[in-house]
Amino acid sequence: MERFALLDAAALPVDRPNVDTDQIVPARYLQKPRSDDFGAYLFRDLRFAADGHEIPSFLLNQPAYRGARIVVAQRNFGCGSSREHAVWALFDYGIRAVIAPSFGDIFASNALKNGLLPVVLDEPVVAGLLEQLVRAPGLHLVVDLQAQEVRVPDGAVHRFAVDPFAKHCLVEGIDEITYTLSLLPAIEAYEARGEVLPSAKELQ
Amino acid sequence: MPPTTLFEKIWRRHVVHERDDGRTLLYVDRHLVQDGSAPAFAMLRQRDLVPRMPERAFATPDHYVPTNSRSLADVRDPEAARMAQALRDDATGAGIRFFGIDDPRQGIIHLIGPEQGLSQPGMLIVCGDSHTSTHGALGALAFGIGASEVAHVLATQTIWQQRPRTLRVTVEGTLGSGVTAKDVILAIIAKIGAAGAAGHAIEYAGPTVRALSMEGRFTLCNMSIEAGARAGMVAPDDTAFAYLSGRPFAPAGEAWQCAVRDWRTLRSDDDATFDREVTLDVSHLAPMVTWGNSPEDALPITGRVPDPRDVDDAERREAMQRALTYMGLTPGMPLAEVTVDRVFIGSCTNSRIEDLRLAAAVVAGRRVAKGVEAWVVPGSGLVKAQAEAEGLDRVFADAGFQWRFAGCSMCLATNGERVAPGERCASTSNRNFVGRQGPGSRTHLMSPAMAAAAAVTGRLADVRPLLTSAPAVSAST
Numbered sequence: 001m002e003r004f005a006l007l008d009a010a011a012l013p014v015d016r017p018n019v020d021t022d023q024i025v026p027a028r029y030l031q032k033p034r035s036d037d038f039g040a041y042l043f044r045d046l047r048f049a050a051d052g053h054e055i056p057s058f059l060l061n062q063p064a065y066r067g068a069r070i071v072v073a074q075r076n077f078g079c080g081s082s083r084e085h086a087v088w089a090l091f092d093y094g095i096r097a098v099i100a101p102s103f104g105d106i107f108a109s110n111a112l113k114n115g116l117l118p119v120v121l122d123e124p125v126v127a128g129l130l131e132q133l134v135r136a137p138g139l140h141l142v143v144d145l146q147a148q149e150v151r152v153p154d155g156a157v158h159r160f161a162v163d164p165f166a167k168h169c170l171v172e173g174i175d176e177i178t179y180t181l182s183l184l185p186a187i188e189a190y191e192a193r194g195e196v197l198p199s200a201k202e203l204q
Numbered sequence: 205m206p207p208t209t210l211f212e213k214i215w216r217r218h219v220v221h222e223r224d225d226g227r228t229l230l231y232v233d234r235h236l237v238q239d240g241s242a243p244a245f246a247m248l249r250q251r252d253l254v255p256r257m258p259e260r261a262f263a264t265p266d267h268y269v270p271t272n273s274r275s276l277a278d279v280r281d282p283e284a285a286r287m288a289q290a291l292r293d294d295a296t297g298a299g300i301r302f303f304g305i306d307d308p309r310q311g312i313i314h315l316i317g318p319e320q321g322l323s324q325p326g327m328l329i330v331c332g333d334s335h336t337s338t339h340g341a342l343g344a345l346a347f348g349i350g351a352s353e354v355a356h357v358l359a360t361q362t363i364w365q366q367r368p369r370t371l372r373v374t375v376e377g378t379l380g381s382g383v384t385a386k387d388v389i390l391a392i393i394a395k396i397g398a399a400g401a402a403g404h405a406i407e408y409a410g411p412t413v414r415a416l417s418m419e420g421r422f423t424l425c426n427m428s429i430e431a432g433a434r435a436g437m438v439a440p441d442d443t444a445f446a447y448l449s450g451r452p453f454a455p456a457g458e459a460w461q462c463a464v465r466d467w468r469t470l471r472s473d474d475d476a477t478f479d480r481e482v483t484l485d486v487s488h489l490a491p492m493v494t495w496g497n498s499p500e501d502a503l504p505i506t507g508r509v510p511d512p513r514d515v516d517d518a519e520r521r522e523a524m525q526r527a528l529t530y531m532g533l534t535p536g537m538p539l540a541e542v543t544v545d546r547v548f549i550g551s552c553t554n555s556r557i558e559d560l561r562l563a564a565a566v567v568a569g570r571r572v573a574k575g576v577e578a579w580v581v582p583g584s585g586l587v588k589a590q591a592e593a594e595g596l597d598r599v600f601a602d603a604g605f606q607w608r609f610a611g612c613s614m615c616l617a618t619n620g621e622r623v624a625p626g627e628r629c630a631s632t633s634n635r636n637f638v639g640r641q642g643p644g645s646r647t648h649l650m651s652p653a654m655a656a657a658a659a660v661t662g663r664l665a666d667v668r669p670l671l672t673s674a675p676a677v678s679a680s681t
Contacts, residue, residue, distance in 0.1 A: 017523055018398050018498045022637040027616045031268070031283045034243050045639050050625070074519060076399035079432060080635060081616075082334040084243070084350035102399050105368075105434050106334060110350035127519075163366060164225040176352070177251060180360045183221055183229065187362055190220045190231055197233040197327050198455065203259045 002115040003173035007096050007143040009069035012060055013133035019073055020080035021107060025089040027081075038085060039093035064137030071098045072129050072141075078107025078118075087114045097143040099150060101126050112166045113176060117145060119160045145171060207473035209370050210439050211405045214345040214470065218328045220362055229362050232260065234322060236331035236339075237300065237354070238313045239265035239291040240618075244332060244354035245298075255298045255358040262322050263295035264303040266312045267618045271581050271608040274305050280620050287618075298358075311584025311610040314338040314552035318422065319584055321451025325440035325467040330357055335552045335634065337428040341421035342448070343440030343470050345405070348429065368434045369479035371401050372472075374410035377487030382668040384562070385420035386554060386632070386651035388412070389427040390492035390502040392484060398500040401433035404480065407472060408438050412486055418447040419558040426553045427634050430499040439471040493539055493664050494636045494649040496527035501636070503539060505654065505666045511535035530638055531646050532628070539664050542648070546629040547578035547605075547659040548641070549652050551615040554632035555583030559652040560591050564599040566656035566667055569675030572604035573662030579606045581613040605659065617642045630658035 029041040047058050054061040060068070071077075071090065077100040078086060087110045090098065096116060101123040103111075108118040121129075129152070133139055142151040145167060150158045169176060180187075190196070208216075221229040241263075248254065255261060265288040270278035279285040288305065295302040303310045309320065314335050317323035325343035330336060332354040339346035349363065357363055373392055393400070406428050408421070416424065421438045428436025438444075445464055448454045455463045472478075490504035503510070512524040512535065528535065533542065549555070549563050560582065572578045580600050582588035588610055591597055597607045614621045615633035617640075623629045625644025632655045633640075636647040648664060657667035 015522075016526070017519065018500075020498075020635070020637045022616075022635070022640050026639055026643070027618050030240060030618060031281070031287050034246065045643055050643065076402070076432065079398060080334065080429075080637060082332060082348040082350050083240075084352060087350075102402050102432075104432065105402060106348055106350055110352065113350070113352040163227065165223060165227040165364070176364065177253070177356050177359050180229065180356065180362060180364070184360075186221045186229070187231070187360060195217060196231060197324065198453075 001113070001169070001173045001175055004096065004115055004117055004145050004170040006146070007069060008140055010065065010067050010138050011070035011072050011133050011141045012065045012068035013130045014071055014073040015130050015134065017074035018076045018079055021078055021083050021086035021104070022080055024078065024086040025083065030083055030085055034088065037092050038088040042089040042093045062137065069094050069096050070141055070143060071095055072126060072133055073098065073100045074126065075101040075123065077103050079104035082106045082110070084110045084114070087111050087116050091116050099126060099129065112170065115170065117143065117170060119143060119150060121150065121158050121160060125158050207476040209472040209476045209478060210343065210407055210437060210470055211345065211370050214326055214328065215367065217326065226366060228365055228367060230328055230365055232330050232357050232361055232363055233327040234317070234329045235261040235357050236313050236317050236329065236336065237261055237263040237291070237295065238331065238333055239268045239288045241294065241332055241354055242287055242290040243351045244358065245294040247352065247355035248358055251359070253359045255300065257361045258299040260361060261300045261358070262317070263291055263300050264310050264313055264316050265291050265305060266612045267616070269305050269611040270619055271611045271613045271621060274609055276305065284619060308585040308589065311587065312552045312555065312612055314426065315556065315583040315587065318342060318418070319451070319586060321448055321454030324448065324454065324463070325444060326470050330363060334429045335426050337433065337436045338422050338426040338552055340428070340435050340437035341418060341425040342444050343437060343467065345435055345437065347435045368403055368405045371404040371406045371433070371480040371482065372478040373406055373408050374481065374483045375408065375412035375486055376410050376483065377412055377485045379412065379486055379489065382653055382671050383486070383489050383491055384651045384653060385416055385423040387489055387492045388486055389424050390494065390499070390649065391486065391489055393427065393431045393499050394492070394502040395484060396431055396482060398430060398498045399432040401428065401431040404433050405435040405437065406431070406433045407478070408436060413438055414441065417558060418443055419556045422556065423553055427499065430634055440467050491651060491654050491667055493654065495531065495533060495539065496524065497530060497636055497638050499634070499636060499649060501527060502649070505539055505664060507539055509533045509535055509537045509539060540666060542664045543628070543662055544576060544630045544648070544658050544664065545627040546623055547576060547655050548581070548614045548629055548631040548633065549579065549655050550581030550583065550613055551633035552583065552612070553634045554652050555581060555587065557587050557590050559632065560587070560596050561594070563652040563656040564596045566653055566670050567603045567605070567660060568599050570603055570660040572659050576659055576662050578604065578659040579608055579614065581608045582610050584610050603660070614641055616640060623647070630655045630664065
């Protein structure tokens with residue numbers, strides 16, 4: 001996994017609640033291989049008309065926001081389907097952090113496994129950020145995972161919480177499977193206790 | 205021992221390793237795999253790993269199979285058909301038990317797990333699909349995971365979790381005729397919101413839940429994710445044991461007796477405390493329909509399309525306005541005047557035999573309204589066979605419905621079975637998101653009985669009068 005570095009970048013305001021993973025990447029792209037550039041499918045039906053033309057009112061199509069590497073959105077971002085493709089679409093586009101008052105649980109979990117940081121800030125703070133980002137297109141935010149804070153050009157600093165294990169994995173770029181396999185003796189010991197359902201005998 | 209919740213009891217049984225920071229490695233008893241899993245198997249191959257416990261996994265294709273036939277050639281997009289083919293190759297190559305498209309037991313994975321007795325009380329069950337919460341109805345801890353986690357479970361038979369908080373939703377009151385588990389869960393989501401249970405595992409309790417059949421409980425737990433919950437569960441009881449008894453992969457003989465003795469301990473202690481409690485009285489609940497693009501946008505069918513001008517919160521007002529524009533609805537219009545183009549009875553939420561019986565009871569002796577295309581997609585091959593043995597297929601076909609094969613179909617349209625842009629669909633599925641059933645599709649969520657009522661009237665309609673009045677065969681077709 002890519003290491004999460006200090007992020008100082010333009011932020012895209014997505015000023016709506018409940019942005020579900022169907023909005024982030026429509027289901028018809030789930031059959032595409034991971035080798036595809038999923039950035040092309042990001043917010044596909046919000047960004048492009050059926051004929052492929054850009055929808056100018058969608059902010060990602062405006063020059064000041066095109067280079068965004070941070071998304072700021074209202075509550076429950078990434079709700080819905082478990083598709084990891086939603087994270088791939090954001091990541092491939094270049095997004096490395098999403099700031100919102102709350103996230104879909106599975107989306108947040110998927111994000112952490114792919115070098116994308118979900119940052120939870122209080123609703124009024126997020127509302128304030130959204131307002132600033134609309135008023136000043138291209139405004140940079142700093143997301144500092146080490147210090148666990150978001151810094152705004154006006155001097156405001158917003159602390160955020162992050163799961164210590166997830167932080168460790170993100171900062172070091174650690175692959176979870178490799179880490180878990182180092183705990184194989186604990187897994188084998190659990191299996192040997194025979195409490196697993198159904199028992200090995202029943203499985204045969 | 206201090207009093208504990210059902211959730212805590214199951215969680216504790218599965219702890220393999222706990223880090224000081226609270227991150228916990230849990231053992232996975234059952235891993236259900238569907239045909240969206242090609243990326244996860246690719247991740248394993250990249251690492252040169254093979255599934256650690258293939259006998260704990262089970263696979264069946266559902267997202268990418270056609271429902272007009274049993275030939276993958278009928279999936280028009282070859283790339284989509286390859287997803288179902290990839291599952292066959294990946295599962296059989298790894299020694300994972302697999303029901304293919306030509307197997308009479310194939311179907312939507314969240315039907316097959318319980319139907320085959322693969323899902324059992326006390327188990328920790330995962331699947332790379334958010335509606336895995338369905339299996340919690342049997343008293344299991346079951347939740348959806350992403351592709352990286354699917355690869356992790358295949359490689360290690362474990363999963364890392366941060367312990368969620370607990371929420372008990374107590375449902376009281378007797379459901380009226382024509383009011384079902386679907387209406388209850390839509391009412392719960394409308395009450396607590398689409399993120400209302402975020403970070404929580406829900407336990408559904410109370411006399412109404414106890415009185416629900418297993419099938420109703422599956423519907424209830426299925427849509428826990430639409431309230432934002434990690435998982436939804438119901439304590440296993442005689443209803444659950446009667447459902448499981450004799451199923452192919454359920455314990456038998458002495459092992460069954462032993463299992464039931466253990467399963468009876470899987471309940472929240474009387475004085476156990478939950479992080480949150482919500483209570484809902486459903487005595488006067490009317491059948492529910494959604495009007496917007498979030499499952500929380502649900503109202504009784506007797507209501508009207510809401511007016512954004514009545515809402516103080518600016519953010520909420522804008523979201524409503526956007527939804528009404530997308531859905532093509534006018535504020536103040538009675539919901540029962542909204543006409544539909546399509547009806548979809550199916551999905552992991554509502555495609556079980558009781559769902560089809562209830563819909564058929566409404567449809568019997570009536571005709572699908574002129575201009576409406578109505579489908580029934582049974583959730584599994586065995587549900588389809590059971591329905592045919594009961595003559596339900598004839599009831600639907602005589603009324604003008606299409607009677608199809610099992611799969612996810614038009615719930616999310618990955619197999620190409622789509623609602624056309626601008627078309628309005630009365631659907632028994634679980635998500636009314638923008639474009640969910642195809643680009644530009646307009647979805648109204650409801651119960652199978654209500655979808656049947658929509659089919660025969662051509663609009664969103666209160667099913668209750670149809671259940672009491674004799675069918676009048678219309679000449680409209």
